[in-house]
Amino acid sequence: MNRVFSHPQLAIVVQMRDVLAQAGIDAHLRNEYAAGAAGELAPIDTWPELWLARPRDTERALALIASVQQQSDEPDWQCASCNSDSPASFDYCWRCGADRRAGR
Ligand SMILES: [Zn+2]
Incomplete structure (x- = not known):
């Protein structure tokens, strides 16, 4: 599997997973319970991560994520x-x- 996205806020990672799901791309969360236990941002190595189930989706997934992040300006x-x-x-x-x- 390929990691395509990581962010300290779990809600952002979940939303990104939903964006990918709407495009028919199957992605899974990792580290989703690592963050936020103390209400603080996690260190970068424990940020919630988004992993693709199918490596062939990587290019499309990265393009989608890039377009979402562009809008987030x-x-x-x-x-x-x-x-x-x-x-x-x-x-x-x-x-x-x-x-x-x-x-x-
Ligand atoms: Zn609301």
Whole structure:
């Protein structure tokens, strides 16, 4: 398997997995329980990671991730339901799953 993505915030890694899943790319989380036990950012070697099930998906996965990260230069948006901030590249609130455009 190939590791394609890692981030100190588990929610970001989970969302990236969902982006890949929507494109038909099967990916798995690793280290998902390593972070956040003390409410602190984990050291880089224990960041939650995203691994591909099929190596042949690597090129597509990296392209998708790059495009998502490009969009994340935009400011975060605030969820109308739970007031959490989500990255601009997310269409749904990472915390409660509410649609970004709901309540606007
Ligand atoms: Zn929310």
